[in-house]
Amino acid sequence: MHEMSLMESVIDIVCETARKNGASRVKSVRLDVGVLSHVDPEALLFCYEAVRHGTIADGAELEINRIAGEGWCLDCGKTVPLQERFGACPECGRHRVQMTAGDELKIRDMEVI
Numbered sequence: 001m002h003e004m005s006l007m008e009s010v011i012d013i014v015c016e017t018a019r020k021n022g023a024s025r026v027k028s029v030r031l032d033v034g035v036l037s038h039v040d041p042e043a044l045l046f047c048y049e050a051v052r053h054g055t056i057a058d059g060a061e062l063e064i065n066r067i068a069g070e071g072w073c074l075d076c077g078k079t080v081p082l083q084e085r086f087g088a089c090p091e092c093g094r095h096r097v098q099m100t101a102g103d104e105l106k107i108r109d110m111e112v113i
């Protein structure tokens, strides 16, 4: 499951950041997860609970912030909503759309004690 290794890196970064800031515990973590990224939020939560165990982030809440898909249509010359990777432009129906949002998986912020 690739969500497991993703969450392992997230927890690594979170714990390291907390330690660098002299925190003893992590209270909450917020993640930005694009709807077009190939991860399942349910699986992320499940893996998160497994990997945070025994770390200073044990017990920290995880909030997943979904980012909508968006792309730049070269033919229309504007930003359009994107329902799928390499999807067609909803306005002109062509496929010359470059994804600009919806693919992210990053730590938005975190709270430490």
Ligand SMILES: [Zn+2]
Pocket: 073, 074, 075, 076, 077, 089, 090, 091, 092, 093, 094
């Ligand atoms: Zn278009």
